[in-house]
Amino acid sequence: MKIKLGLSTPFNLNFALCCGQTFRWDKRGDWWYGVSADKAFKVRQDGEELEFENVERDIVRRYFRLDDDLRTILVQITKDKHIERAVNEFSGLRILRQDPWECLISYICATYKSIPAIKHMLHKLSRKFGLKTSLDEYNLYTFPTPKRLSEAGVSELMACGLGYRAKYVSKTAKIVCENGFELEGLKKVDYDEAKKTLVALPGVGPKVADCVLLFSLEKLEAFPVDVWMKRVMLRYYAKHFSREFVKRLSDEESLSNSDYGKLNAFGRGYFGKYAGYAQEYLYHCARMQR
């Protein structure tokens, strides 16, 4: 099955899957193999054609956010020459609409880890606690359910390479399993309230919360700030902050909670309601330069 993209729907599959927002896709030949919502499927792109197998068209459209009017979004976020450069270079990069549970655990695991290491952890977690499915000659694994992870021992999670994150994953899984905790329900409440709920979970700080909000809970205004974004802010957006603040940011290795808040608030105010898209373009651009 194929989707005709056309000029009104710019999309670049490689950018979307390689920009670091998702960790469980593998390229074999020209096809990308992955699992979303417990369904293994494969996709490939040839110019304006997006071809897929083993999945319905609507799922593909939804997962890759082909419903976003990317042209309009890019126009709205292009506020200066720096973001313009990123947008020109990586046009077609789309935020994905990931599963909130998988996204939450992925970013709890992602703290203070490199992307290859994150992929490794999530792969091991899925292989150990997920369900095995197959597509063509490959085995793929669904992401483990909250119940399954809540029942896993911390030492079993440690064995997947999670390190000190194992206890956060275990505790968070237990909380999510509790009656009354509605992770999916956070799609319906506003950004601030959803963020407040997320940061109350073990292992979830403002950065992890913003990633989950942006990549899985429909909050396109979320603006995650990690070390790369901090560098981008210092390099291109320093003039929007006081001299002392900039000096402090340059000197300190890590971001305090209030410093995070300042950078985050700037991003959302400056780029507007699609700030998350701006973040993703700037982030990917910064990483590709080094």
Next chain:
DNA sequence: CAAGTGCCTTTATC
């Protein structure tokens, strides 16, 4: 090849 540095940070403690 070994050793050092960095990694899409959060939490605990003072």
Next chain:
DNA sequence: AGATAAAGGCACT
């Protein structure tokens, strides 16, 4: 409030 340290271990140079 704000500063400080500690927390796996892998990947890259």
